[in-house]
Amino acid sequence: MLHGKDLVSIRDLEKGDIELILRRAAEMDKALGTGKPIEILKRKIVATLFFEPSTRTKMSFQTAAKRVGAQIINLTSVESSSLKKGETLADTLRMVDGYSDLIVIRHAAEGAARYAAEICQRPVVNAGDGGNQHPTQTLLDLYTITKMKGKLEGLSVYLVGDLKYARTMRSLLYGLAMFGADVTLVAPEGLEMNPGVIKEAKERFGAKVREHSAMELGGADVAYVCRIQKERFADPYEAEKVQKTFRITMDALRGVKDDLAILHPLPKIDEMDPEIDKTKYARYFEQARLGVPVRMAILAEIMGA
Ligand code: NCD
DSSP, X not given: OOTTOOBOXXXXXXXXXXXXXXXXXXXXXXXHHHTOOOOOSTTOXXXXXXXXXXXXXXXXXXXXHHXXXXXXXXXXXXXXXXXXXXOOHHHHHHHHHHHOSEEEEEESSTTHHHHHHHXXXXXXXXXXXXXXXXXXXXXXXXXXXXXXXXXXXXXXXXXXXXXXXXXXXXXXXXXXXXXXXXXXXXXXXXXXXXXXXHHHHHHHHOOEEEEEOSOXXXXXXXXXXXXXXXXXXXXXXXXXXXXXXXXXXXXXXXXXXXXXXXXOOSOOOSSBOGGGGGSTTBOHHHHHHXXXXXXXXXXXXXXXX
């Protein structure tokens, strides 16, 4: 049961909760396809507080809220709010808690969503806290993979890119582990997944994980790629150095499985040859669209509709 609960980390969810959201997302997806009205959250107000840049997560949450009939209040920027005058995040959160029925927050500080959840009475949904977690992205990734491949168990999923700083990858590793996928981690040197995260994924969720240094995608059913998270590097020149050398070229797609799906949380920058967009493997724009039904399902489950 998710009714009234916060969604801070994918680790807080039971497998059954995730299955419920995936089923509900499939219903929403179908209803969107047929144009059937789904206004089950009329009179509810969703607050979107994004203190870090966002295109997809913010817009798909706002679209999802509108599709289920809810209204949005939005803190557009720190510059235009009283945070600019020096108001604390805690006080800002207390206000928004009194105005809305559910709060979606993205913040650069790891643990920010957990902090918000402690302050607010209303359910808080983490839309990304620094390099830590991004649970709604993982739910949409699990939905996308299940929709495209029909299953998660036993599937060979490669996580490719900046595994050190990308919250999408951390969250997804836990999610894939819960559902028994075989995970291969491929990272540029120095940007490997935190060993503590791998250990937890293995010990708590029985993750099947191997690490691979070469860009070799031959065995993958799904290659999930992410960009170098430049904004999280202490030294931006270091990030630029990796950005120049880490790239998935058309060559890397030689010998891949015929039905390989390349996914990406987006935005993509230099880590993939843009020619890949034109191949049948590129499925990331479809994936981005699925953010709407999945976030509709999340809002409906948490707000008890
Ligand atoms: C990701 C994020 O913000 O973590 N984007 C997203 O939410 N779709 C990925 C990224 O910024 O690289």
